[in-house]
Amino acid sequence: MSMRTRLLWPLSARLLLLGAITVVALFAAIRMGAVSMSTRALLDALSAHGDPATVTIVRGLRLPRALEAALVGSALAVSGATFQALLRNPLAEPYVLGVSSGAAVGAVISVVTGWSLLCVWSLPVLAFAGAVLSMLLVFRIAYSAGRRLDTRVLLLAGVVVGSFLVAIIWLVLTFADTESVRSAIFWMMGSFANASWRSVAILGVCLAPSLIILFALARPLNLLAIGEPTAAYLGTSVERTKVVALGTATLLTSASVAVSGSIGFVGLVVPHAIRLIWGGDNRGLLPCAALAGAAFLVSADALARTVAGANELPIGIVTALVGVPVFVWLLRRPAAGLTE
Amino acid sequence: MSASTRPAWSFTGVTFRHEGARRPAVDAVTLDIPRGRMTAHIGPNGAGKSTLLQILLGVLSPESGVASFDGRLISAWPRRELAHAIGVVPQGETEPLFSVREIVAMGRYPHLGPWQRERAIDIEAIDRAMSRCDVLTLAERWLSTLSGGERQRVRLARALAQEPAVLVLDEPTSFLDIKHEMTTFELLRRFRDEGTTIVLATHNLNLAARYADELIMLNRGRVVATGTPRSVLTAERVSGVYEWPVSIVAHRGGAPQIDPRDAATK
Numbered sequence A: 001m002s003m004r005t006r007l008l009w010p011l012s013a014r015l016l017l018l019g020a021i022t023v024v025a026l027f028a029a030i031r032m033g034a035v036s037m038s039t040r041a042l043l044d045a046l047s048a049h050g051d052p053a054t055v056t057i058v059r060g061l062r063l064p065r066a067l068e069a070a071l072v073g074s075a076l077a078v079s080g081a082t083f084q085a086l087l088r089n090p091l092a093e094p095y096v097l098g099v100s101s102g103a104a105v106g107a108v109i110s111v112v113t114g115w116s117l118l119c120v121w122s123l124p125v126l127a128f129a130g131a132v133l134s135m136l137l138v139f140r141i142a143y144s145a146g147r148r149l150d151t152r153v154l155l156l157a158g159v160v161v162g163s164f165l166v167a168i169i170w171l172v173l174t175f176a177d178t179e180s181v182r183s184a185i186f187w188m189m190g191s192f193a194n195a196s197w198r199s200v201a202i203l204g205v206c207l208a209p210s211l212i213i214l215f216a217l218a219r220p221l222n223l224l225a226i227g228e229p230t231a232a233y234l235g236t237s238v239e240r241t242k243v244v245a246l247g248t249a250t251l252l253t254s255a256s257v258a259v260s261g262s263i264g265f266v267g268l269v270v271p272h273a274i275r276l277i278w279g280g281d282n283r284g285l286l287p288c289a290a291l292a293g294a295a296f297l298v299s300a301d302a303l304a305r306t307v308a309g310a311n312e313l314p315i316g317i318v319t320a321l322v323g324v325p326v327f328v329w330l331l332r333r334p335a336a337g338l339t340e
Numbered sequence B: 001m002s003a004s005t006r007p008a009w010s011f012t013g014v015t016f017r018h019e020g021a022r023r024p025a026v027d028a029v030t031l032d033i034p035r036g037r038m039t040a041h042i043g044p045n046g047a048g049k050s051t052l053l054q055i056l057l058g059v060l061s062p063e064s065g066v067a068s069f070d071g072r073l074i075s076a077w078p079r080r081e082l083a084h085a086i087g088v089v090p091q092g093e094t095e096p097l098f099s100v101r102e103i104v105a106m107g108r109y110p111h112l113g114p115w116q117r118e119r120a121i122d123i124e125a126i127d128r129a130m131s132r133c134d135v136l137t138l139a140e141r142w143l144s145t146l147s148g149g150e151r152q153r154v155r156l157a158r159a160l161a162q163e164p165a166v167l168v169l170d171e172p173t174s175f176l177d178i179k180h181e182m183t184t185f186e187l188l189r190r191f192r193d194e195g196t197t198i199v200l201a202t203h204n205l206n207l208a209a210r211y212a213d214e215l216i217m218l219n220r221g222r223v224v225a226t227g228t229p230r231s232v233l234t235a236e237r238v239s240g241v242y243e244w245p246v247s248i249v250a251h252r253g254g255a256p257q258i259d260p261r262d263a264a265t266k
Helices: A011-031 A039-046 A052-087 A099-112 A122-144 A151-174 A178-189 A197-216 A218-226 A228-233 A238-260 A266-278 A282-306 A315-332 B049-056 B079-085 B100-111 B120-132 B148-161 B178-193 B205-211 B235-242
Strands: B009-016 B026-033 B038-042 B064-069 B086-089 B166-170 B197-201 B214-219 B222-227 B246-250 B256-260
Touching: A011 A039, A011 A052, A011 A282, A039 A052, A052 A151, A052 A197, A052 A218, A052 A238, A052 A266, A052 A282, A099 A122, A099 A151, A099 A178, A099 A238, A122 A151, A122 A238, A151 A178, A178 A315, A197 A218, A197 A238, A197 A282, A218 A228, A218 A238, A218 A282, A218 B100, A228 A238, A228 B086, A266 A282, A266 A315, A282 A315, B009 B049, B026 B049, B026 B064, B026 B214, B026 B222, B038 B049, B038 B178, B038 B205, B049 B064, B049 B166, B049 B197, B079 B086, B079 B100, B086 B148, B100 B120, B100 B148, B120 B148, B148 B166, B148 B178, B166 B178, B178 B197, B178 B205, B205 B256, B214 B235, B222 B235, B235 B246
Parallel strands: B038 B197, B038 B214, B086 B166, B166 B197
Antiparallel strands: B009 B026, B009 B064, B214 B222, B246 B256
């Protein structure tokens, strides 16, 4: 293995490449499906010309779905990178603070009570509430252990709260009817089947300010990735940075989980892949992960809805089937620096 | 007192107790750390060296007593301003995937706004620091591929890139071999000669005696002795504090050198 394993690309070149890949992935994803179309027909449909059926499929279904996948991919990849820096743990991912289990409790309540059938918004709203409540509970436990926010305690609190909530989910599902259990399980594995322009807009409104906050924290995040004392010695307000970054990343994850369920491995694999190619400097890593996460999830969703014919696969299955082998390979790479 | 003769740090009756501890880790410590000299904190494990360094750096606040840096209470210093004045080489950092240049460039963070790019003077400071610590040729390597001695030089370069008036080092040569240990102390002596104030904690009494101008000997959180190596390192005092009999032999440069006795001749 060569000692110089890093590609020395300027950030603008990296962003240009990843941006181009994301755009290609979006176009390819919108073209793919039961009704195939030419590039010409796709471009016409995007500008609301041509065959009305194609226009409806493209503008009403596939475009919002692809955009939602892109936004969720960005959100998860950036949250994952943030958690890995803050917790100084390569295995950290967006759900470590129990957010996905909290959201699942909300979703299961909505499904089991039948509210999700009465109002389409009951499920995402309850899921978001569950995610935020579980995050607050995890923070509360972490703070009760000491005056400062100890990230090791936070991580443990996230794991135990997550386990507790999973137990509640199964307790509720034990007494639920088969159909509810089936929809709850499908929700937990993640899907973009319910994507709409409204959910795209809500996600976009959450994503834009969160990305600005996290990109602005890239330098302090670099220091925190090395160690909290070092960050303090180099002028960072450690406690404030931790709370703002953890809070922003968790809210971002909560919004994503609420609209699309918990989608694993994006937040783990995408930041690690970028790190191995271009290094761990968060000033480059965060924007690159945002684009790569978008491209990855758009492609995964396109596969999820096309590979099995008429049956749509839960997206979590696709990301895990791709993500796990990639992660095993990452762990085995000697230059990965994951082993101390 | 004028700014040039004022001590860098001044402590009066500083006491600090870790959460849940019965005995204070630092107990009524009164001392001055002079400017422009190399001061070494010595003492057995648990003597309070690291705690004292963390109070110096404003990471821990004393429960009683007055601790000031540059004539101003340490707690009154904003973190960023302190980072302009003090460069730190800490112990036990994690090593994520950063290149050597990226690590050294972090020394400029206190000088830059969140969206500000490195200016020409920042790049100059980074290059100068890397060249002084002899890590320029490693600039694009990942930190994880370097040896322990090289990594320590990179951390030293990061502290230098801050362009601080004061350098604080916690056990800078633990785990280093003779060559890297000597290189580090020779570098520190050179920085001292150029006017940088240097404060370090170390277990290596012999190198501390050879290179430091002032020793502060701690035991059980209290200052046992301060002064020149020759006045602090007496056989009786070292034997008592470290609970092991030692003899003192003279180094050719005149610094006292510690020679621990065999158990049989205790």
